[in-house]
Amino acid sequence: MTKNKPHILRTTIIFISCFLLVCCSNIEHDISIDNGKIVLSFNKNTGALVEFRDLINPYIFSDKNLPAFSPWEVEIHDSSGIQTIDIEDASKFRYWIPNDSTLILEWKKFQGLTNKNFRIAAIVSLDEPNQMSSWRISLDGIKGMQVNKVAFPRIKIIESEGDEFLAVPEWMGQVIKDPRAHLSKMKGEVKKFEWSYPGPLSMQCAALYTPGKRGFYASCNDTLAYRKNLAFTLDSAGNLIYQLNNFPALESGSVKYEPSYSAIIGSFTGDWITAAEIYRDWGSKQKWSRESRFIKNQTPEWLEKTSLWVWNRGRSSNVIVPAADLQKRLGLPVSVFWHWWHGCSYDDGFPEYIPPREGKESFISAMNNASKKGINAIVYMNQALWGTTTGSWKIEGAEKFAAKDSKGNILSHVFNIFSNRPTAYMCMATQFWKDKYSSLCDSAINTYKANGVYMDMACLNTMCFDKSHGHPVGGGNYHIQHFGKMTGLIRSKITDKQNIVLAGEGAGEVWLPYLDLFLTLAVSKERYAGPGAWETIPFFQAVYHQYAITYGNYSSLLVPPYDELWPKEFAPKEPLKMLDDHFNRQFLMEQARSFTWGLQPTIANYQSFLAKERTAEIKYLTDIAKVRYQGLQYMLHGKFLRTPGFNIPQKEFDISRLSIYAGKMGESVTSFRGIFPLIYTGTWQSENKNIGIAVASISDDPFVVKFSFKSDEYVLPPSGSIYVIDSDERRYIGSYSKGIISVDYTLNPRGICIIEIISDKSLN
Ligand SMILES: [Zn+2]
Numbered sequence: 224m225t226k227n228k229p230h231i232l233r234t235t236i237i238f239i240s241c242f243l244l245v246c247c248s249n250i251e252h253d254i255s256i257d258n259g260k261i262v263l264s265f266n267k268n269t270g271a272l273v274e275f276r277d278l279i280n281p282y283i284f285s286d287k288n289l290p291a292f293s294p295w296e297v298e299i300h301d302s303s304g305i306q307t308i309d310i311e312d313a314s315k316f317r318y319w320i321p322n323d324s325t326l327i328l329e330w331k332k333f334q335g336l337t338n339k340n341f342r343i344a345a346i347v348s349l350d351e352p353n354q355m356s357s358w359r360i361s362l363d364g365i366k367g368m369q370v371n372k373v374a375f376p377r378i379k380i381i382e383s384e385g386d387e388f389l390a391v392p393e394w395m396g397q398v399i400k401d402p403r404a405h406l407s408k409m410k411g412e413v414k415k416f417e418w419s420y421p422g423p424l425s426m427q428c429a430a431l432y433t434p435g436k437r438g439f440y441a442s443c444n445d446t447l448a449y450r451k452n453l454a455f456t457l458d459s460a461g462n463l464i465y466q467l468n469n470f471p472a473l474e475s476g477s478v479k480y481e482p483s484y485s486a487i488i489g490s491f492t493g494d495w496i497t498a499a500e501i502y503r504d505w506g507s508k509q510k511w512s513r514e515s516r517f518i519k520n521q522t523p524e525w526l527e528k529t530s531l532w533v534w535n536r537g538r539s540s541n542v543i544v545p546a547a548d549l550q551k552r553l554g555l556p557v558s559v560f561w562h563w564w565h566g567c568s569y570d571d572g573f574p575e576y577i578p579p580r581e582g583k584e585s586f587i588s589a590m591n592n593a594s595k596k597g598i599n600a601i602v603y604m605n606q607a608l609w610g611t612t613t614g615s616w617k618i619e620g621a622e623k624f625a626a627k628d629s630k631g632n633i634l635s636h637v638f639n640i641f642s643n644r645p646t647a648y649m650c651m652a653t654q655f656w657k658d659k660y661s662s663l664c665d666s667a668i669n670t671y672k673a674n675g676v677y678m679d680m681a682c683l684n685t686m687c688f689d690k691s692h693g694h695p696v697g698g699g700n701y702h703i704q705h706f707g708k709m710t711g712l713i714r715s716k717i718t719d720k721q722n723i724v725l726a727g728e729g730a731g732e733v734w735l736p737y738l739d740l741f742l743t744l745a746v747s748k749e750r751y752a753g754p755g756a757w758e759t760i761p762f763f764q765a766v767y768h769q770y771a772i773t774y775g776n777y778s779s780l781l782v783p784p785y786d787e788l789w790p791k792e793f794a795p796k797e798p799l800k801m802l803d804d805h806f807n808r809q810f811l812m813e814q815a816r817s818f819t820w821g822l823q824p825t826i827a828n829y830q831s832f833l834a835k836e837r838t839a840e841i842k843y844l845t846d847i848a849k850v851r852y853q854g855l856q857y858m859l860h861g862k863f864l865r866t867p868g869f870n871i872p873q874k875e876f877d878i879s880r881l882s883i884y885a886g887k888m889g890e891s892v893t894s895f896r897g898i899f900p901l902i903y904t905g906t907w908q909s910e911n912k913n914i915g916i917a918v919a920s921i922s923d924d925p926f927v928v929k930f931s932f933k934s935d936e937y938v939l940p941p942s943g944s945i946y947v948i949d950s951d952e953r954r955y956i957g958s959y960s961k962g963i964i965s966v967d968y969t970l971n972p973r974g975i976c977i978i979e980i981i982s983d984k985s986l987n
Contacts, residue, residue, distance in 0.1 A: 253287075254318055256326050258349040261490055263326070263356060266291060270316045270328045270345075275378060277354060277490040282437040284380045284490070289462070292379045294328075294345065295360060296466075300369035302337055312336075313343075324349040340364030345375065355440070355489035360469075361481035370471050371629075371697070376486050377466040378441075379458070385433040389455060390495035392426040393418055394682065394729040395743040395773075396762020398495055402431070405756050406457035417454035417468075421703055422684040425730040425763045426506065429453050430491070430498035431463065438491035440498055441465050445484035446509055448733040450684060450698035470686065472699025496865050499765035506732060506766050515735035515770040522739045522772060523722050525599045525674070527859060530555035530848040532774055532825040536563040536784050538581040539589030547596050548831040553845045555852055559593070559600035560677060560726075560775075560825065568788035569883075571610045571644035574659065577666050580788070590672035601675035601724050601740075602667050606660055606709075607685065608646040611635060621647070624655040626687035629697070634685065640884050641793045650687045651705040652694035661712040668717055674724060675739070676713070681706070681727025682734050682741070703733050710737040730763045730773060740772050746816040747777035749809065751882040754895045761820035761905070765863040768907070772859070774823035778813035780837045781828040783883045793887070799830060801837075805877040805894075808921055810840050811973065812899055815919035818847045818975070819905035821858055839973070846950040846975050847919065853948045854977040857915030861907025864937060866916060867930040867966075871902045874922070902926055912938055913981040915948075916966075920974045928978065931965040939964070939980060946979040953979075 253273060255264040264274035264287075271291035275284040285292070293309035310316070313330035320326055331342035341364040348357045358376040382403065389402040399405060406414040418424045420443075428442035443451065452468040465488075471480045491497055506512060516522050531553060533546040542561050550557035563569055564586070565576035579586040593600055609621050611633075616622065625647040626634045634648040649656040667673045684702045687694065694701040710725055717723050726740035734741070744751075745759040764773060782800040785793070817824050824847055834841050851858045875898045880886050886893035901922040907915045914937055920926050934941055941962040946955055956968065964980055 254320065254326060256320070256324055256347065256349055258324055258352060260352065260354045261349065261356060263347060263349070265294070265318070265326065265328060267318070268316065270294070270310050270318065270330060272378065275488070279354065280437075280490070280492060282490050284437075284439055285378060286381065289379055289381065292377070294377050295343065295373065295375040296377065297343065297362065297370065297374070298372040299336070300371055301367065303335070305371070306335065308333060308336070338364055338366070338368055341368070353489070354491060355487055358486040358488060359482070361479065363479050365480055366476065366478045370480055373469040373471065373480065373482075374466045375469065376488060377464060378439075378488060380431065380439055380463045380465060382461050383433050383437045385436050387431065387433045388494070389416070389429070389431050390498060390760065390762065391416075391418060391424065391429045391453070392762040392766075393423050394425050394731075394763065395745040396425075396495070396760040396765075397745070397757040398760050399757050402455065403457055403461060403463060406455075414457040415454055417452050419450065419452045419684065421448045421450075421731050421733045422682065423729070424453060425682065426502060426732050426766060427451070427453070428498065428502045429455070429465075430495055431455070431465070432491070432494055432498070434494050435492070438493060438497065439465070440487070440489040440491050440501060441467070442487045442502055442505070443467065443484055444487060444505060445482070447483060447700050448703045449482065449484065449700045450686060450702075470698025472695035472697050472701065474695060495760055495762060496765060499762055499863070503766045507770070509732070511732050511735040512767070512770050516737070516739050517735075517772055518770050523724060525556065525558070525722065526724050526739055526772065527855075528556050529558040529599075529823055530852050531557050531844070532560050532823060533557055533829045534560040534562070534775070534825050534827040535829060536561075537787065538564075539586060543589050543593045543598065543600065545829045545831055546598055547593070548834075549826075549829055550596065550598060552834060552841075553848055555848055556597060559598060561600050562603045563786055564602050565604070567610075567613070568639075568642065569786045570639040571642050571646060572613055572788070573605045573608045573610050573646060574663055575610075575613055575615055576604055576663055577671070579671065583671070587672055594672070599674035599724075601677050601726055602671075602673040603677050603679060604660070604663055604667065605680060606678040607648050607680040607683065608638075609649055610644060610646050612644045616647075619659070621649070624650055624653040624692070626650040626685045627689040629688045631688070634687075639789070640888060641789045648685050650689060650692050650694075651685065651709065652687065652701045653692050657705065657709045657712055661709060661716060664713040665716040668723060674722065675726060676724075677726045677728075677742070678738070679728050681738060682729035682731035706734070707737050730767075730771065732767060735767065735770055740774060742775035743773045743822060744775045744777055746775075746820065746822065747813040749878045749897065750777045750779075750880060751885050753880045753885070753892060754878070754897060759816070761863070764821045768821045769860055769862050772823060773821065774825055776813050776817050776822070776825040777827050777882060778810050778817075778825065779827040780807070780810055780833050780840060781830065783881055784828060785883070802879055802881075804837075806879040807837065807840050808876045809878050811843055811921040812903075814844055814847055815903040815921050818851055818858070819903040819917040819919050821861070821863070821905060821907065823859075824848055824851065843973055843975070849950040850948055850975045850977060851917075853953055854915050854917070854979070856909035856911075856913070857907035857977060858917065861909055861915060864906040864908050864914065866904040866906040867932040869928065869930045871900045872922065872926075873898050874901050908937070913979060914939060916978040916980070918970060918974075918976055918978065920970050920972065923972050925972055926970045926974070928966060928968045928970055931963060934959070934962045934964055937980070940982045940984070943980060943982045946981065948977040948979060950975065
């Protein structure tokens, strides 16, 4: 022992020295806040973010091995031109720690800026005892400068072991496996995914996770819907950089930019459903949820009772007549989603919708006949676009009121690949456009007896830089404010207020108080987007199902149609041609997703002969409508819950990639094969806390639905009953007790059901 003493001592001294060095290094260079759940550290001399770590789980997002990283980047346009600055451009940095959970960082004296008073301050806090942090920024002394973009916060996330997923609520929602690998394959120097909010991002959040290993959660608590982008960029070392790009809309002469909201950065364990639950905790308490038209009973009764939508195009004989046929077969209310009713050619002749192409009398007569049969129809009108080759564009002087980019050019796009005629984006903040569009709605509803309007491209947000329009230029939140004013104007002209539906393309939390219905087409994404790495998930429904009615499906058994007003040379030789029956399973898959994920079912391009030619597929559709209709407390009003786990088989099958544009000019693949699940599920909690588990099989074989879970995990009492709803009836299949629910139910080939778990105290 004695012999070893010097060695032990020397080891101890080395150990202590190392410990002191690490401590001194921290004292010298790092400032940290931690709440026992997460720790955030910044360089004491520069304010660079050096560490983001979970203290409960061994999750490391950023560590000290990474090079110094600026938590913000600001793009400025001043007298010296456009430049991007970060912490390296600041000559002075200081900080305060006002309390254990708050850190204030300040950078000033920027080199290369003419404005010497310019300074940037950030407040990072861990207010709540959870794994979330809150980030605020302010820019002072900006007089005379144009601040184009403020990227804050920026977090560098190192690679982790295991399968990584990135989930984002792009309208309905999507998830990609191994985002770094997909980004690395991108051409060009910048390898980036970026989405804007409000708009393509229906909610202000994203989650990057490796199940069971690590979860990075990013969101924002902006209740006023300011324009912002969420982005993930891959750097050359394989790190992912998350950043929130804020787009100020500043009045000239402003001296300060300080967003009214915080960015939220946190750590979690789980998957996209866990992230949706975290976000729902916040989102369901916001004004747009309290004031959603659905939750306030402002949505018409006929909309809530719609069992199925028929999405057809053209004259009433091709729209109302097939819908009436399907309603008769189904025996439940069918509603109509009507494109190409209008006088102008689709996607280039807008907004010359009126009179309808079949003539005023014929159209009104068709609407009256539909009404007698209890069929309601909403008509297509794009709420953004004006064809720049139309006569009305010149006569009405629309150019002045179109949205402009930062160089003063009109924002325009060619959507119509057959005519190649462009359309311009109109500025929602101009009274001219609000008056024009609302007067069109007035005609469609009051004169032509439509039961509502589908406002195409509604859940988008256009940035306009035209100073003559009177709104702050660029970012900001004027678009959504004026959208609210426009729907108010439309509704002010409607006498039968309780009966009219305003529907919008996509989905978006900030539109909940303005729209009755949201089109979430991504259940059929393969038809218009082709094969891709992003998989559709019901992210929006997981957060807002009980606040928003969603519908829509490109699901078709026919080749998509061609507008009779488009150039004749591209018209198909066989209109109403059947799709090959190899694609029938794709049709079933789209209907199964739509049903189990809480949408109102929709069939596109329905014709009565399909009931004979595609009997099994039409029966599947009508069975879905019948099963769903018996469980509206779940499928229309329910709150999303995680489905109890069981194994789901997969199969490779044919996918058609044909839309009204996709695959029509020989420019791309029109079919491919993909591997997809054969069973689709969705679990929904009714207002009285019963559970409905929707299951839809697209398998040719019977499938045993077998699972077991604890009642308290689903806020169910320890004993109760289990029922099954199928297309024929609702029947009792057993009971449960002692807090354990076990289900063992054999679903027929292509079977559809809702498994109900209910409390014995329930009136059911
Ligand atoms: Zn404008």
